[in-house]
Amino acid sequence: MKLTGLKPLILLALALLIEDAKAIISSPSAANWGGDFFQSPTNWPTVPKASFTQKGYIQFLKYVVDVPEITDYTFCLWVKSHNLTYNHPLLSYSKHDKERLIRVWISPHGTHINLELMGKTPFTVSSKIVENQWNHLCQSWSSHMGTWAFYLNGKLHSSGHQALLRNVRIPAGGDLVVGQEYTDFDKGLDDGIEGDISGFNLVLSSAFSRRNDLLQRHTWEGSTHKPFGMLLVELGQDCGLLRGAPLSGKGVLVSWTKTEVRVFGGATLKMTVPFCAQKR
Secondary structure, three states: OOEOOHHHHHHHHHHHHOOOEEEOOOOOOHHHOOOOOOOOHHHOOOEEEEEEOOOOOOOEEEEOOOOOOEOEEEEEEEEEEOOOOOOEEEEEEEEOOOEEEEEEEEOHHHOEEEEEEOOEEEEEEEOOOOOOOOEEEEEEEEOOOOEEEEEEOOEEEEEEEOHHHOOOOEOOOOEEEEOOOOOOHHHOEOOOOOEEEEEEEEEOOOOOOOHHHOOOEEEOOEEEOOOHHHHHHHHOOOOOHHHHOOOOOOOEEEOOOOOOEEEEOOOEEEEEOOHHHHHO
16 A cells, blocks of 8 residues: 555655654673673663554654765665565665665565666565564675675575666665655655664675675674675674674675664664574
């Protein structure tokens, strides 16, 4: 179901008016890590979680970040839906509220994951996303060969390439939004995520081996020659690792705990015990 006519514009205006905060989810100090924190649930550190109901107002997160021209990227997030009746927009990158550049969403009832780039659809792949269950989703793209991949709960689910999108450069300076499609308000809005998300991170690197990406990277575990995007896929599976922001420094466009984010429409940011431990 879409909201059409004047109603989407009115709800968007109200969401902008009641913008909750230019919130920065605080990262923990180094002194808070190590020891016995992960030995029992009572000792686990908390992690940030964003909750959306989509009741009354359009709810979403909009990141305050200068987006450069993009040729490669990987993003990951944890998501739990409470109502999969309609589309669940995960990532929207657009310009001027009209031009859709990157769009990733879950189809109604969790049957498919979809990617749209520059108006083309490289993939629509089947999935079994169910309500009230946390899932770790990652999507990676490299323009060099028009290569894409989708990872579900740490495993490669599907991959391929789109020849028409080889060497495409995604324009800089757009709006980066999670939880709602941020374009064409006059034509109707998707319903948005109804549920919770955590650990949204985006790096300017694919999960594939590229000659200019095989530089030695340093992580909390030491050093590695893996592509930065693949590190995000692997480390992001631990929702409690550095409170859901396992990577930092050059190449990280959005960090779950460090990047400034505006919270719209009554969406809430809360702290919770790391939920992924319940999946182990």
